[in-house]
């Protein structure tokens with residue numbers, strides 16, 4: 281069991297970082313997320329999962345692993361993580377989703393330009409989500425770090441751009457924002473050391489190139505919603521929420537972070553449902 285460090289001012293964003301997130305649609309907080317020993321334990325836990333991951337499945341596709349691996353919730357719901365999003369979402373917070381996007385060295389796939397909101401339009405109302413992208417490995421321009429296009433959360437089509445198909449064999453998703461709806465030349469790389477994170481708004485355009493380097497690039501997305509956001513009740517058989525902090529304002533069904541929800545994963549598999 282991980283020691284839950286008390287809410288600490290050190291993980292809270294500075295007023296400048298909060299303002300930057302709101303204006304630019306992302307932030308690169310200073311400082312590491314977890315104490316060294318807790319981060320080391322997370323990387324070891326992930327490495328064991330990856331070693332057991334079916335060889336015919338891509339390692340970029342480890343979506344909602346916390347539904348069947350409650351140990352992960354000890355990190356996802358740790359105060360060190362929730363403190364990062366509280367200034368952005370307010371005091372009442374639910375854990376919405378997590379995803380390991382692990383690009384192996386040499387042939388890690390690109391993540392096409394997208395807005396998370398475009399994938400979640402049917403799931404969440406209103407569309408308010410903050411993602412903590414935690415680097416498990418160094419994440420650099422050489423090994424395919426994530427890039428964000430600033431201010432797109434609040435300009436143009438505000439998270440609901442037009443999309444076109446891309447080659448699924450080389451990409452993590454099969455669609456991408458059309459060129460006319462993005463400005464790649466403004467893209468900012470989110471260069472991170474292990475145990476550091478970026479934060480992004482669901483509407484912000486982002487993506488990442490392939491990993492052709494000789495260093496693995498793994499990020500864990502941990503996604504939170506304010507508790508006034510409703511998960512579409514029609515999806516209750518395939519997605520669950522967890523209380524991260526504060527109140528369950530809409531009295532939505534909540535999952536127990538210590539339990540294994542393998543039946544939910546089974547429905548997702550049968551219905552080819554992915555949250556992103």
Ligand SMILES: O=C(O)CCC(=O)C(=O)O
Pocket residue numbers: 381391396411413424425426427486487488499501
């Ligand atoms: O890991 C990446 O390169 C992209 C991450 C992403 O799409 C996300 O966090 O929503």
